[in-house]
Each structure stands twice: as structure tokens, then as C-alpha cells.
Amino acid sequence: MRRRTLATAAAAGLVLALGACSSGGGDSAGADGGGDGPITLEYWAWGTAQDGMVEAWNAAHPDVQVEKTDAGGSTDSSAKLLTATRAENAPDVAVVQYDTLPAMIVGGVAADIGEHTADVEGEFNPGVWSQVEFDGAVYGVPQDVGPQAMVYNQARFAELGIPVPTTWAEFATVAEQVKQKDPASTLATFAPAEFGGFAAMAQQNGAQWWSVDGDAWTVSIDDEPSRQVAQYWQDLVDRDVIDAEPLLTPEWNAKLAAGKVLSWPSALWANGVINGVVPEQAGQWALAPIPAWQAGQSAVSFQGGSAVVVTTSSEHPEEAAEFAKWINTSKEGSAAQIEAGQYPASLVGQELTLSSAPPVQSPQQADYWQVAQRIASSTVPEVSWGPNVNVANSAFQDAFNAAVTDGTPFTEALATVQEAVVADMEKSGFTVSAG
Amino acid sequence: MSTTAPATATAGAPALRRRTRVPLAPYLFLTPGLVLFALFLVVPIGYAVWLSLRGLRISGGGPFGRREEVFVGFENYAAALTSADFLSGFGRLAVYGAIAVPLTLGLALLFALLLDATTTAAKRFSRTAIFIPYAVPGVIASLLWGFLYLPTTSPVSHVTEALGWGSVPFLSGAALFGSVANIAIWGGVGFNMIIIYTSLRGIPSEVQEAARIDGASETQVALRIKVPLVAPALVLTGLFSLIGTLQVYGEPTTLRPMTTSITQTWVPLMTIYRDAFTRDDLPLAAAASVLLALGTLVVSVVLLRLAQRRAFGDAA
Numbered sequence: 001m002r003r004r005t006l007a008t009a010a011a012a013g014l015v016l017a018l019g020a021c022s023s024g025g026g027d028s029a030g031a032d033g034g035g036d037g038p039i040t041l042e043y044w045a046w047g048t049a050q051d052g053m054v055e056a057w058n059a060a061h062p063d064v065q066v067e068k069t070d071a072g073g074s075t076d077s078s079a080k081l082l083t084a085t086r087a088e089n090a091p092d093v094a095v096v097q098y099d100t101l102p103a104m105i106v107g108g109v110a111a112d113i114g115e116h117t118a119d120v121e122g123e124f125n126p127g128v129w130s131q132v133e134f135d136g137a138v139y140g141v142p143q144d145v146g147p148q149a150m151v152y153n154q155a156r157f158a159e160l161g162i163p164v165p166t167t168w169a170e171f172a173t174v175a176e177q178v179k180q181k182d183p184a185s186t187l188a189t190f191a192p193a194e195f196g197g198f199a200a201m202a203q204q205n206g207a208q209w210w211s212v213d214g215d216a217w218t219v220s221i222d223d224e225p226s227r228q229v230a231q232y233w234q235d236l237v238d239r240d241v242i243d244a245e246p247l248l249t250p251e252w253n254a255k256l257a258a259g260k261v262l263s264w265p266s267a268l269w270a271n272g273v274i275n276g277v278v279p280e281q282a283g284q285w286a287l288a289p290i291p292a293w294q295a296g297q298s299a300v301s302f303q304g305g306s307a308v309v310v311t312t313s314s315e316h317p318e319e320a321a322e323f324a325k326w327i328n329t330s331k332e333g334s335a336a337q338i339e340a341g342q343y344p345a346s347l348v349g350q351e352l353t354l355s356s357a358p359p360v361q362s363p364q365q366a367d368y369w370q371v372a373q374r375i376a377s378s379t380v381p382e383v384s385w386g387p388n389v390n391v392a393n394s395a396f397q398d399a400f401n402a403a404v405t406d407g408t409p410f411t412e413a414l415a416t417v418q419e420a421v422v423a424d425m426e427k428s429g430f431t432v433s434a435g
Numbered sequence: 436m437s438t439t440a441p442a443t444a445t446a447g448a449p450a451l452r453r454r455t456r457v458p459l460a461p462y463l464f465l466t467p468g469l470v471l472f473a474l475f476l477v478v479p480i481g482y483a484v485w486l487s488l489r490g491l492r493i494s495g496g497g498p499f500g501r502r503e504e505v506f507v508g509f510e511n512y513a514a515a516l517t518s519a520d521f522l523s524g525f526g527r528l529a530v531y532g533a534i535a536v537p538l539t540l541g542l543a544l545l546f547a548l549l550l551d552a553t554t555t556a557a558k559r560f561s562r563t564a565i566f567i568p569y570a571v572p573g574v575i576a577s578l579l580w581g582f583l584y585l586p587t588t589s590p591v592s593h594v595t596e597a598l599g600w601g602s603v604p605f606l607s608g609a610a611l612f613g614s615v616a617n618i619a620i621w622g623g624v625g626f627n628m629i630i631i632y633t634s635l636r637g638i639p640s641e642v643q644e645a646a647r648i649d650g651a652s653e654t655q656v657a658l659r660i661k662v663p664l665v666a667p668a669l670v671l672t673g674l675f676s677l678i679g680t681l682q683v684y685g686e687p688t689t690l691r692p693m694t695t696s697i698t699q700t701w702v703p704l705m706t707i708y709r710d711a712f713t714r715d716d717l718p719l720a721a722a723a724s725v726l727l728a729l730g731t732l733v734v735s736v737v738l739l740r741l742a743q744r745r746a747f748g749d750a751a
Contacts, residue, residue, distance in 0.1 A: 106500065108502070135497075251585040254588055390714060397698075402698065424714070428491065
């Protein structure tokens with residue numbers, strides 16, 4: 001899912017999707033007359049895995065047929081869901097990225113489907129399930145997860161004789177070694193616009209950016225763990241040990257193709273993104289756990305991943321919930337997902353990966369899926385997102401870009417984001433206390 | 436309505452046609468235009484104004500209360516007018532416009548005059564060559580120039596690096612304004628040139644001949660005869676360029692992912708887009724749009740008033 005967001009960004013915002021008017025009435029009113037014909041559900045989703053999952057469902061459920069519409073990646077799709085809900089023509093079911101889910105709840109898009117989901121909760125790790133459960137209500141069924149991981153150019157690592165770092169302290173040392181041995185290369189890129197990546201690293205360090213206490217929200221984007229992460233990258237960037245620039249630009253892609261970017265600390269979906277940019281380097285890239293802040297710590301956070309929600313506008317919430325559960329917990333659904341390279345959120349899906357061949361970019365890494373499963377089974381217990389992650393994301397991009405351009409402290413940028421997020425929540429009428 | 440029509444005017448269609456043939460006809464012919472005008476201009480503008488007075492606020496309390504539309508008066512206007520992001524965008528627009536407008540018009544006038552000069556060869560080819568960039572969509576042009584600006588893919592930086600001067604920072608610092616304006620100039624010169632050139636072709640040849648007989652050089656003919664006579668075309672292209680400047684969006688938006696120097700609020704329209712579609716604050720975006728539209732209208736009217744006196748004389 002994350003992959004699509006990045007790819008969209010990489011396409012330089014070509015399609016602005018301004019005309020967000022969906023014409024397809026989500027109520028599918030014509031189909032349910034009399035209760036005998038088949039019901040048609042409308043489903044908004046993006047990514048290559050969806051067609052296979054929908055086909056599998058349609059083949060197994062002749063009475064409830066699903067029509068998929070690609071309404072754009074996470075950002076576009078969420079914006080359209082909000083407007084479509086206000087216009088009362090939202091689809092029945094939709095894919096929503098975890099960090100946008102709270103915004104969909106307060107926007108009145110996602111319906112509480114808790115009464116239908118009791119039987120599938122056990123199919124997921126608690127850390128994953130916590131992404132869709134708020135205040136005792138369940139707003140979706142997890143579809144894919146993006147636990148943080150690091151992909152690295154194994155061939156270049158061997159050539160330079162450097163080890164794969166397991167802690168961020170080691171990562172800094174290895175980064176220095178890379179600059180000494182080959183000044184034109186960089187161990188990794190600090191991308192100032194990567195909100196999701198930074199948030200995940202901060203969460204890995206113990207940050208909790210949004211939390212709920214009674215009726216009040218606490219926002220602590222510039223808390224101590226986050227400031228430590230900011231200072232860590234600041235130090236590497238200031239010493240020119242790590243390059244700071246946007247990802248997936250023609251510039252970055254050219255460096256990647258020239259073998260000058262040695263690793264990308266991101267998440268499990270990175271393999272597919274790298275494959276999209278440098279397919280000729282298949283067999284050179286491998287997967288490893290993301291470095292830890294303390295030696296021995298194995299918990300990682302999520303960067304990307306999404307759930308399937310049933311909308312408040314749906315006239316068939318029960319069937320819609322059934323669809324959301326089935327595609328994400330059945331073997332058929334998971335198989336379609338894995339085939340397209342998506343890492344499933346469900347335990348049955350993750351189990352299924354173990355008998356699959358390594359993905360195209362890493363055919364040489366026989367234990368690819370075992371590494372992936374180890375990473376996915378040790379995620380941080382709970383990550384909660386706030387109702388205006390969109391505001392935080394956009395404020396983060398501008399603040400960190402400015403910090404990199406003007407050479408101002410990253411911690412100041414964090415404070416700017418905090419301020420923007422609190423101001424927006426107060427304007428909307430939430431009770432907020434700064435953490 | 437005909438004044439002679441009795442009170443039964445609403446009776447039958449044949450009667451109606453006969454009695455009101457003169458006054459009704461113009462309205463009938465105007466109806467399609469008026470309906471379209473109302474549907475696609477008046478209603479959307481009215482909706483935008485109405486939306487700009489609304490706001491999305493939490494109702495029901497609690498951490499997961501629902502956002503609902505409520506009336507907030509002029510709150511959005513106050514927010515837009517005090518927003519540092521929105522206002523600083525106009526500052527950047529001013530710098531951008533100061534580069535783009537004079538250069539576009541200057542080059543367009545120069546090329547038009549050269550094409551119009553009797554001694555110029557290969558006119559048709561030159562005219563087409565200069566006009567072609569206008570046919571390239573702005574987003575494609577921006578992507579294309581983006582490749583030419585980025586250090587690793589830029590041929591210019593390849594040369595400067597080979598000479599040991601390092602790469603050219605096209606997309607950072609003050610050079611950014613020139614780089615963005617350059618895309619607009621590249622795309623806009625051809626269009627403006629054609630307008631001015633067409634106007635030049637309309638100048639009676641007697642006037643030019645008279646000047647030449649009086650001993651005026653080709654340059655003098657251009658500056659003293661042609662330029663004053665195409666002043667209305669210059670005003671028109673100037674107005675287009677100014678409005679175009681206020682609406683800059685595509686170029687910086689396309690270049691944004693390639694550099695850390697372009698924010699999401701680099702120019703006012705980008706701020707409006709962010710508020711509407713990234714922050715889900717349509718009312719604020721509507722208020723800012725109304726302000727931008729009013730500003731554009733005022734600037735255009737003032738410019739036309741000033742220019743009319745000079746270019747068209749008092750008769751206009």
C-alpha cells in the first residue's frame with residue numbers, strides 16, 4: 001500500500017485528482033430489490049493485489065458481487081472518501097491506511113463493525129489489531145502490514161567489506177566507513193519528507209505521538225524519544241555521513257542505479273519498490289531487520305499498511321463486513337495478496353508466505369520470508385494515530401524540508417509540527433493537551 | 436412581456452407566441468447561454484462563497500466525535516488573511532512574476548518584431564519552432580526541465596562538474612525562482628509572440644512605407660511605428676501573463692518532490708490545494724479561493740483602466 005503512495009509521489013504528482021466526484025452511487029440500490037437478486041458491493045482500493053482478492057471473493061460468493069474502483073493511493077482515496085461521504089455516495093467498502101483511519105472515523109466514513117468481527121480478532125497479532133480498534137469499537141479489518149525493515153545492496157556491502165548494522169549506533173559507524181571507503185556512496189538517504197518512516201523510528205524508540213485520556217487527546221510529537229531520533233539523523237546529516245534528499249526522484253533513482261545508495265531503512269514493502277526502480281539489480285538486494293535503538297531490542301513499528309473499512313453509507317454493512325473479513329483472513333485472499341507481493345496482516349497469510357518463493361528482487365535470499373515473519377512477529381504492542389495525521393504529515397514535510405534546506409535544527413521542525421497539529425485539533429473542537 | 440397582452444397571457448402556447456413575439460425572442464435565444472452561465476459559473480461561485488462561511492467542527496464531544504459542518508461567519512477569511520503560509524506565497528509570486536512577466540513579454544515582442552521584419556529568413560520555421568513549447572503540457576514541461584535541473588541527470592551539471600566547478604544548484608536558493616520562471620517563459624513566449632505577431636500583420640503597410648521613405652531604419656520603424664501600434668496586443672498579453680502568474684501551480688507542484696526547497700505552500704494556489712485536499716479543510720480553501728479571485732479581478736481591472744488611457748486613447 002505504501003508503495004503506491006511513494007510511486008504516486010515519484011510520479012511528481014502528475015494526477016491531481018481534483019475532480020474527486022465519484023459518480024458511482026455506493027448504495028447499489030437497484031440490486032437489492034426484493035432481496036432475491038445478487039447484492040453488489042462497491043469497493044475502493046488501490047495496489048496490484050486487489051484484483052486477485054476481489055476475483056477470489058466473487059468466485060466464492062455468487063450472491064454478493066464486489067466491484068472494485070481504483071480511487072487513487074492513500075492520500076487521494078482518503079480525501080475522496082471524506083467528500084463522497086458528505087455527498088452520500090461513498091462506496092460500501094474501502095481500503096484505508098492505518099494512520100488515516102482515525103481521520104476516517106471522525107470524518108464519519110468508517111462504521112463500527114465490532115458486532116461482526118469477534119470471530120476474526122484472533123487471526124491477527126494484538127499489535128496489528130490495535131490499529132483498527134479505538135475506544136472499544138472496531139473500524140476495520142487489517143489487510144496488509146508494513147513492519148519496519150531494512151533492505152540493503154548485499155553486493156555493494158560485500159564489495160566494501162562492511163557489516164549489516166543491527167543497532168542505530170552501528171548504523172552510524174558503518175555510514176562513516178562507507179564515506180571513507182567510497183565518498184561518492186551513502187549508506188542510506190535521510191528523506192526529509194518521509195513522515196511515516198520518521199514516525200515509525202520514533203515509535204520504535206518509545207514515542208507515542210497521539211494518545212487518548214478520557215475525552216482529551218494528548219499530542220506529543222516533540223517528546224524526548226522523537227527528539228532523540230531527530231538529533232540522531234541531524235548529526236549524520238550535519239557531518240555529511242548521510243545524504244539528505246527526497247526519495248524516488250530521478251536524482252535518487254540514478255544514484256540507486258549506480259549502486260551509490262547502499263541501503264534503505266523502511267519497511268517490508270521496500271523490496272517491491274526497489275524492484276520497480278532497479279529491476280536489473282535483482283539478486284543484489286536482501287532484507288534485514290531495521291537497526292534497533294538499544295542492542296537486543298527487537299520491537300519494530302509500522303511504516304504503512306492498511307485496513308479494509310465498511311462505510312457508514314453502506315446499505316449492506318453485514319455483507320460488507322463479511323467481505324472485509326474474508327479477503328483478509330481466507331487462504332484464497334492471502335494467496336492472491338502474496339502473489340502480488342503484499343505482506344498480509346493475518347497470521348494465516350503470514351504463515352502462507354513461508355512456503356512461498358522469495359520475491360523477485362531477492363531470489364538469492366532463501367530465508368527472505370522467514371526474516372520477514374520474524375520481523376512481523378515482534379512489532380511494538382500499540383501504536384495509536386490521531387484524527388489529523390494528514391495535517392501532521394503535510395506539516396512534517398514542509399518543516400523538515402525547510403530544516404534541511406536552511407540548516408536549522410530538526411528538533412525545531414518537530415516543535416513546528418507539534419504546534420500545527422495542536423492548532424488544527426483545537427480549531428476542529430477537540431480537547432487537547434500538549435504532552 | 437407585451438404591454439398589450441391581456442391577463443390571460445399564460446393561456447395557450449399559440450396565443451403566447453403570437454402576442455409576445457418581439458419581447459420574448461431575445462430571452463429565448465439568451466436562455467441556453469444564461470442557463471449555462473448560471474449552472475457553471477453563478478452556482479459554483481455562490482457555493483464557494485457559501486462554503487467559505489462554513490467550518491468543520493467536532494460535535495458530540497469525546498475523542499472520536501464526528502466532524503460536522505457549521506456556520507462560522509468570516510472565521511475562514513480571517514484565518515486566510517492572517518495565514519503566514521498563504522501570504523508569504525504572494526511574496527514568492529511577486530519575485531516569480533518580476534522574472535517571468537517581463538522576460539516572456541520582452542522575448543515575445545522581440546521575436547514577433549524579428550519575424551515581421553522584411554529581411555528575416557526562414558520565418559515559417561522560426562515561428563513554428565518558437566511556438567511548439569506552448570503545445571507541450573505544463574506538467575510534461577516541468578518534468579522535462581526537472582531532469583535538466585537535477586545534478587545527476589542534468590547535462591549542464593555534467594559539463595560544470597567535468598570542469599571542476601561542481602553541479603549547478605538549479606533547485607535551491609535564489610536560483611529556484613529563475614528555474615521555475617524559466618519553465619513558464621519557455622512555454623509562454625510562443626503563444627504571446629503569435630498574438631503580437633498577428634497584431635503586427637494588421638498594421639497598414641502605407642504607414643511603414645511612409646516611415647521608410649522618410650529615412651527611418653528598420654529598428655526605428657520597429658520601435659517608433661510598430662510597437663506603439665501593437666500596444667493593445669501588449670496590454671492583452673500583459674494581462675494574460677499577470678493572471679497566469681497569480682495562478683501559478685503546475686510547475687512548482689511538479690518540481691516539489693524533486694527538491695527540499697519547494698514547500699506545499701510555495702504559492703497561494705498550492706496552499707489552497709493543501710488546505711482543501713491534504714488537510715480536508717474545504718471551507719478555508721474556499722475562503723482563500725474567493726480572496727484570490729477577488730484579488731485577481733481587482734488587479735485586472737486596475738491594470739486595464741491604466742492601460743486603456745495609454746494604449747487605446749480616451750475613446751476606448
